[in-house]
Amino acid sequence: MSSRLSFKEYLKSTVAEVSKELSCIIPEHWDVPESLKVSMHYSLMAGGKRLRPLLVIAAAEAFGGSRAAAMPIACAVEIVHTYSLIHDDLPAMDDDDYRRGKLTNHKVYGEATAILAGDALLTHAFYCITQAGRKHGVPAEQLLSIVEELAEMAGARGMVGGQVADMLGEQGITQLQELEFIHLHKTGDLIIFSLLAGGRVGGASAEQLEGLRRFGRDLGLAFQIQDDILDLVGDEAKLGKATQSDVQQHKVTYPYFIGLDASQQEVERLTHSAKQALAEAAIPDPGRLIEIADYLMKRDH
């Protein structure tokens, strides 16, 4: 049915569905301290593109996988993304007071609760994955591979490793290669994970998973370069935040290294290459994934 929707409708309805699921992610019978629950909920519901869940769902559906079975994993990846934002915003890290126009978690609930809400969210992501088995019969073997991949790609060699490299890099990145390492891990790994996990739920072959990995790698890098570009030349009203923050914080970006025009060309090249990887992997119904790639390239926020 969803294939009949326009991409705009598909995007809107999928994001709404994901947000609804996320709004009741903690089982009702769980005895959780109220302040913790409220703080977790605050950041989960603070908006955002829900890009990673969208990729999980679109990848599953590209193989005819069920949206219901993909949903717990879609939630898991958004939960991991959310925890990483809460911890990134802490005074000891980026020390941000606002995110997407709302006060950051620690500004509302205090640092201690924000740290613990992040910890509880990260832990809960793994719980969600197991529920795809309990509630939707996804085989344990597949879910265990998904747990393994999330632990790799969100951990020391993945997202957290990228965050550490970013922190160290603030003392001076001199090569584009270093910036690429940060982008690939801090943002890219969770995007790749989303595609692989969705593919697994849909029953992708090893070769098809490799195609999704290549798609995700290029898409993730394009996404991050586009972020750098928007920070430089975007519309503050559409972005919901001040532009030029990278320049002001002396942050090294793609435009800093290769200029604005070459950065824009790189986004186009990577998006094309991403779609090429999909085409070569013989994925039954890649339509939505292609639309997502085009949408990200053209986005203005």
Place this chain on the structure above:
Amino acid sequence: MSSRLSFKEYLKSTVAEVSKELSCIIPEHWDVPESLKVSMHYSLMAGGKRLRPLLVIAAAEAFGGSRAAAMPIACAVEIVHTYSLIHDDLPAMDDDDYRRGKLTNHKVYGEATAILAGDALLTHAFYCITQAGRKHGVPAEQLLSIVEELAEMAGARGMVGGQVADMLGEQGITQLQELEFIHLHKTGDLIIFSLLAGGRVGGASAEQLEGLRRFGRDLGLAFQIQDDILDLVGDEAKLGKATQSDVQQHKVTYPYFIGLDASQQEVERLTHSAKQALAEAAIPDPGRLIEIADYLMKRDH
């Protein structure tokens, strides 16, 4: 073979084996920023009783399960325990400079790295669990239940929930029941998890797992009350830390509520009750678990 060792020898050799495993927990081919790896390693190797891994292994062996298969899960639970200590010690939380006579993680590596090392450790714990399948053939179904239980018992309704309750409690606990909630979750849940996970690796039945759960509940509470007692009347040299810290920090403890004698009696009663639960669950070889319970009751550090 291990059944021929005295308990003291069993304890020593098991702790040494666990520590050795923990010393090389990050796969060598992983590309992890050096400062992150060093910081994770620092806290993993900072000593401690290794009680939780010991319980995983003893529970697996009580059912004839293999130590090799239990080891990745034993490591996982110690990794979770370690991350929780790193985050607990942060300035925004307990603000501790020393733990077990060594500088805390953030005092050595800075707050940002300490937060991220904790995050990476928590994430890595789930990776370790999957390796019990990859390397030792533990069935995926069982491992997924272990993932689910760890996510429950270390998360919002478990350890992190207990930590939040403890933090809130600093504003004034008036009932023993509240203190029990904190102890049960902050310490107890991970102890229960260790026993259940070990039992699962050993092939325990649902009834036997219930016996392990009751054993763990009483053991965990006894352990925490004993901690309260040792803080009050322990030997600083043996403990490796200053006593009376709870009194100085106006922390509410079991002795505060019911007195020292009654607290000591409660430790004995709970230990007896724990062993009773084991006996009723018809566990093939509960010897080491009983010895661990007795050892914890009599410990002076």
